[in-house]
Amino acid sequence: MRMLSAGEVDGALDDIALIDRLEAMFKAGCETPLRHHHALPEGTLLLMPAWTARHIGIKLVTVFPGNARRSLPSVLGHYMLLDGRTGQTVALLDGTMLTKRRTACASGLAARYLAPESATRLLMIGAGALAPHLIRVHAKVRPIREVAIWGRRPESAEALARELSASLPASLDRPVTVRAVTDRKAAVAEADIISCATLSKEPLVEGDWLRDGQHVDLVGAYTPEMRESDDRAVWRARVYVDTRAGALKEGGDIVQPLRNGTIDEDDVIADLFELARGQQTGRLPGDAASITLFKSVGTALEDLAAAELAVEKA
Template sequence: MQKSELAIFDSKYVRKHLDYRSCIRVVREAMAALSEGRTRQLLRTMFQMGEGRTFAQMPGALGDSDMFGAKMISVFPDPANPGSRRHRGVIAMFEPEEGKPVCIVDAEEVTHIRTAAATAMATDILARRDARRLLIMGTGGQARTHLRALPLVRNFDRIAIWGRDPAKARKLVGEFSGALPVKPAGDIAAEAANADVICTLTGASEPILHGRWLRPGCHVNIVGSSGPGPVEVDSDLVVRSRYFADSRASALDAAAEFLVAREEGLVTDDHIVAEIGEVVLGKRNGRQADDEITAYKSLGHAVQDLAAAAHLYRSSRA
């Protein structure tokens, strides 16, 4: 953090001070507040800057007498990793008394951590208590943060890592082999059929996970696709699952796999059982049976970023 009236939290500071346990708690509180109407946010606005290049803005307020601000982010191809994209940007936060800007936070690092924290929070709520086998589908930055967050909510004794590039999956296994029971995934259909929890964390444009592969009682976190178009899971999975969203309004606008299933006439808007915040608040039930397949659609929201940034700012002041 640079010493000035306007605090600057760079990526190194965020990695050091935004710990996963605290972020899971902060995101849980933020999603409950969103579902209860205590926080406000607008749907994200995006415009294209050319092929594969996007600029997005996500404003919100944590409450009428709480901090407010906006996340501004670019999603551009990553020259260092052909075929992948990076989310770079800033979160600008304002205090509620005088409306002064008080801090600027690296958005890329916050996005990585709070997304994994949100997945861990949803997994803690929806997955079976005895879940022991985890399948990570993806090998990028989100795979790494999810491997740090998810073991905080379940005691996994087997973690398989799958990637469209097997070499990247093996590399990721090597990074975590000393700390977690990780292994490269074999046949993906067999791995999915053996998993208690699955996370899709890719930029895939066509389904990489199919509903027919899933075992009863499985929980799936659908994270990689954050807008209409590219889908990571097929319509059968959507139909078979008890389907939860971080925000109903956002899911109806941008949850790609749900929109495809609805367009095919397989589900209606009522197939979204609840927002995860409604489950946190006890207003709606989460998992109702051990053999039920549950799915959580993560689109990411300004209030998650703002809550994480506000936590960093207040912690620094304390």
């Protein structure tokens, strides 16, 4: 059995290769039962299985909010990859890094279909652990030259901007300006792509702030009680999701406007299965008017695709 640390998982996964692998997996499909939620005395245990004829994978995630008092991460994850023919263990991978990389690349896959091809300005709302991965992936999928970062704690946004000012241009072989911003409304209006990765329960992107041609990427707010956009943003946009089964039940950005009648299920144009299979279209070439909105809540299919690629390349 192989064991891949967070650093080894990170080093093995190339963003574009992972986007390609995710696209292939969404096109082919795999078995993905509903994730298991188990309440524990001090936290939650999540089990996320997926399998094909080739491999079986399961991610185990623990969420212990009290870990902050122990100077430990609140969310920890492990991923086990098994041989689909024999059930033997192939590898044990760091699930936290695997989740960050596959989540960012799922947004990158959506951006391939939905973001304007000429997008040069990116706004990142949220300055947490996922933010640098999302920024890097969007900058690889589109010719981003300006990145603005907004965070609830300005000092966190400023620290991330300083870090990426040096590392991001080097990874892209082109100049990129990275700065922290405090005026979220103005930053939304200026951006071509707005990516959000927060745990907000109140909208951070308002529909009245949006302009024609933008792409909105909503990655946080993964429960029905959370949301990063308001009803008007969803009403104005062409709406896409990673999976209908997940986003229509779990993500508050879709669940809440469905409940209050702002949209209905037919207003969700496609998920990544339908886009990858050519059953629905994303942004058409030359479309400079549409606002596109992508809501991601994650799926075990993405974990399996990323784990297979990491083991192959490590």
